[in-house]
Amino acid sequence: MRKYELKARAESQRQTRDRIAKEAAELHEEKGVANTTVAEIARRAGVTRLTVYNHFASLSELLPACAAHYERLHPTPDFGSVLAEVDADERVRGVLTRLYAWYRETEPMYGKLLSDRASVPELDRFVEENADRMLAELADDLVAGFALRGRRAERLRALIRLALDFWTWRRLTREGLADQAAADLMAGAVSTGAA
Structure with a gap:
């Protein structure tokens, strides 16, 4: 018993x-x-x-x-299949398409979390250890597909990090772009930056 x-x-x-x-x-x-x-x-x-x-x-x-x-x-998107794409530009477009759709779904939560992180140290550490780390690893995976080195790779990584950022997605959608149009625009910017 x-x-x-x-x-x-x-x-x-x-x-x-x-x-x-x-x-x-x-x-x-x-x-x-x-x-x-x-x-x-x-x-x-x-x-x-x-x-x-x-x-x-x-x-x-x-x-x-x-x-x-x-x-x-609200599971994080599975990027496995798009990261397996042979074409680096298509990998970026695929990742952004999935990520921006997920941002749309989770905007009420992530908008508040990312705004609050500046005033809540525990939240800042948590976001840094989780979401920030995930996006940094994703950026590294995407940069590797372009096979650039040195300064060009660093600049491309910065551009990709900008494309992956929640606030970039939010700004573009507030400017009237649909999620796919925003993903296409940023994928085009990354492609141009890699050229």
Whole structure:
């Protein structure tokens, strides 16, 4: 009987932890990390503030759980097939097409997260270790396809990083470009920069 009780308790703890992460992620998407309080998370999750702290002692512990919940709903695009393209220009276009569509889907969350990172050190570290790292690796993969070296490779990498940036996508779409048109424009700029 004791083993069953321990198993039931562990499952209840997991469900509570998941509920807290879910509600925190939803609040982060609605209000941003900087404007979300532990009291709001607790109220929405139907627990006490102490329960939130028992599961997540700090924001640094809460952010990965929120990200995991959000990632299940909005998975990062799979770039594998487009990175396997032989033509470097088509690789860039394919990556930007998928990335910009994902930015469109996740704009309410990422716009707030990226705005808040300047005022929330834990968030800044989390974004740096995850999203920034992913985009840097993606840029490296794309630059490698052009087989450039030295200063030309550095300049192309800077241009590709600009093309991959959320704020670039947002500026282009606010100028009236559809996602595909924005991806085509930036892919063309990268192609010209690589020539």
